[in-house]
Amino acid sequence: MSGLFESAAVQDKLVERLRALIGAEKVFLSGHILTTASKDESDLEPKAPLCVVRPETTEDVVNVVKTAMDFKAPITARGGGTSLEGSSIPARNAIVVDFTGMDKxxxxxxxxxxxxxxxxxxxxxxxxxxxxxxxxxxxxxxxxxxxxxxxxxxxxxxxxxxxxxxxxxxxxxxxxxxxxxxxxxxxxxxxxxxxxxxxxxxxxxxxxxxxxxxxxxxxxxxxxLPEARQSVCFLFDELGDLCHASATISAFVERAIALELMDASTIEVLIGEKTLGAKHMLIVELAGTSTEVAKGYEDLKDIAGGASGVLSESGGFSVRKKATDVIRERFGPVVRTDCVLPLTLVSDFVSWVKDCSKPRKTFIFGHIGTGILHILLPQRGDGCWSKAEALAFKKEMAKKAVEMGGSISGEHGVGLGNKDVLALEHGLAIDYMRRIKEVFDPYNILNPDKVLP
Ligand SMILES: Cc1cc2nc3c(=O)[nH]c(=O)nc-3n(C[C@H](O)[C@H](O)[C@H](O)COP(=O)(O)OP(=O)(O)OC[C@H]3O[C@@H](n4cnc5c(N)ncnc54)[C@H](O)[C@@H]3O)c2cc1C
Missing domain, CATH: 3.30.465.10 (Uridine Diphospho-n-acetylenolpyruvylglucosamine Reductase; domain 3)
Structure with a gap:
């Protein structure tokens, strides 16, 4: 079975082989490189790898894979380690293949x-x-x-x-x-x-x-690159109104290239609710020629007529990009989902989430223009979730999203965090996925504990 070596001597032989084939200077057995490689940006439990290798050529990569095949050793590939679902947390005793040295x-x-x-x-x-x-x-x-x-x-x-x-x-x-x-x-x-x-x-x-x-x-x-760009933020008292405006902008304002949501809880943490005097924020970016952008801006104002405020050039996007980090810093580990919903059902899903999660702290933001919602369930402080409660609700949200015709993940992937809900969405198709895995990876050495349940 992958990752279980008969003895330390076998591990030593594996490392020796790697050193001989790709060069000792590209094989790391201790230090901060291993600590960094043991985790990603999720709050899932880190796992120490057996070693980290930094290939410089395709030939190095082939040699690493062939060595892993011989020793039945797991491999976890790693780029920036920014996965949010544990995809780049190493499998047990894995060789982490860190690709940052191949960056030309x-x-x-x-x-x-x-x-x-x-x-x-x-x-x-x-x-x-x-x-x-x-x-x-x-x-x-x-x-x-x-x-x-x-x-x-x-x-x-x-x-x-x-x-x-x-x-x-x-x-x-x-x-x-x-x-x-x-x-x-x-x-x-x-x-x-x-x-x-x-x-x-x-x-x-x-x-x-x-x-x-x-x-x-x-x-x-x-x-x-577009010739002209402009961003604008609309403030809404009701989340439902924001969702409806967003679906219409998505469908009809061609030049809107990004539509981002931050709910009132997220705004309160990132900006301070009182500063804005309103609840939820829809941030829109327009791009195209200057004329197209100007026309798009007029269309936006018509569609978002129900908004209680408009902020032009407010830097909303840079604030939005900090959401994950700031919430994690303030409220500790989070359980998250990045469910994606059909655009016209985002509003129903969001209000269901709000009802079910009351009175616990829940943050909702994300790429609402494509129906992708990042929902964070924090675990530290008053009104937060216990880990067990948060994991159970994550599962409920996945189930609901699938029932509504959506998916368990819009972009973060399955990794470790969504493995147990994959079958909700795919049913029998999981067997076909397994067979594909067997064809590409018959020894089950490539990130073996990820994706498939
Ligand atoms: C603050 C923040 C914001 C984010 N926002 C977004 C967002 O808006 N949209 C989005 O899609 N994601 C987002 N993410 C998630 C993350 O950035 C993406 O999943 C990104 O694509 C991961 O790239 P990485 O290089 O860090 O990959 P890693 O985390 O290192 O790896 C991710 C997966 O790819 C595999 N992998 C890496 N390199 C290779 C390779 N060469 N060959 C085979 N497999 C490989 C790993 O094994 C792992 O399974 C965000 C993350 C953070 C922390």
Whole structure:
């Protein structure tokens, strides 16, 4: 069984083999690298890995996988470690493959807005570099851009604030180079926006959280940076009114590229309710030509007519990006969900959550334009949840979201935190997922304790 070595001597042999194959300087057995690699940004329990390796080439990665196959040792891939559901917490006794050393831009074809990168490149760095060409990679990790890597984003199909108009990571991946759990190097996809040639294995790898293959390069499309952008915040007394306005803006205001929600509890913590004198906030970003943005702004004002206040250029987005960190700092560990709902049912779901969670402290924010809600159930302080209560309610929310036609996770993935609710959504399809896992990873060495229940 993965992760259970017969003896310390076997572990030593494994480490020796890794050192011989990829170089001793790329294999770490102690120190802060191991401590960092034992956790992610969730509040799930950390687990110490056996060792951390930092490959520099695809050949290094193949050698690590082949060694792990021989020793039946688990591997957990790691990018920035910003997962919120335990996806990058190592499996027991795992070799953590830390991709941050593979962070080069390999090839850029400006005429096609196409770039090939190594998986460890950090999103913010990628976007800073390509801004000189007037380009950007639209999927985002709102608040974790300085750490999240392209490998991690592809593996979770990350989406973020701009998915409303630009779609999630999947929409921007043309091709992948991967090493499977059989040690095979596969080239999936082509240098074209789409093809119709056989099953899309590239699309199976996207969102698979390091359980099917390790990504060693990604070929991405980039988008032109919009000429003009403007953000505006609407304040609503009733959350239901905000949800309805948001669904209409989503459907009819083409130039609205981001629609973010912060409920009254979140605002109280981040800004201070009294400052605003209103309850809930809808933050909208418009983008396009200057004329389109101006027209979009007028449309917004018509649609959000029920709002009790409007704040222009208020910096709402930068405040919103701090929500997760500030709430965790003040109220300790949280249990979270990132359920996604059909747009017209967000309002019903939110009011059900509010009713069920009373009188406990509950924070609701998220990418309301795509129906993705981040709901945080904090565990420290007056009116907070016990861990058992919070976990039970997380399950209830997943069940409700699925009943309403939504999904248990809009973007954070399954990892460890959503494993026990996956079957609620997929039923028999889980058996097919298991068979896919067996094909890519017959020894069950790739992030073996994640995703599948
Ligand atoms: C403050 C904050 C805000 C966030 N906001 C958003 C948001 O708006 N939208 C969103 O989608 N997510 C968001 N996230 C979650 C997180 O940033 C994303 O899931 C991100 O894609 C993870 O990237 P990473 O490099 O940190 O991956 P990691 O956490 O290191 O890994 C994530 C998963 O990918 C796998 N993996 C990593 N690299 C590879 C590779 N090369 N090959 C195979 N598998 C690999 C890991 O094994 C793991 O299963 C947020 C997180 C934080 C802390």
């Amino acid at each position: 831009i390999v090839k850029f074809v400006v005429e096609e807005r196409r770039v090939k990168v190594e998986p460890g490149i950090v999103l913010a760095r990628l976007n800073r570099y390509f801004s000189q060409f007037g380009l950007f990679f639209p999927p985002s990790t709102s608040g974790a851009e300085e750490s999240a890597t392209i490998g991690g984003m592809v593996s979770t199909d990350a989406s973020g604030m701009y998915a409303l108009r630009y779609g999630a990571t999947r929409a921007w991946v043309m091709a992948l180079e991967v090493v499977t759990g059989r040690g095979d190097l596969l080239h999936l996809g082509r240098n074209v926006p789409k093809s119709s040639s056989g099953y899309s294995l590239k699309d199976i790898i996207i969102g698979s959280e390091g359980t099917l293959a390790l990504i060693t390069s990604a070929t991405l499309r980039l988008a032109p």
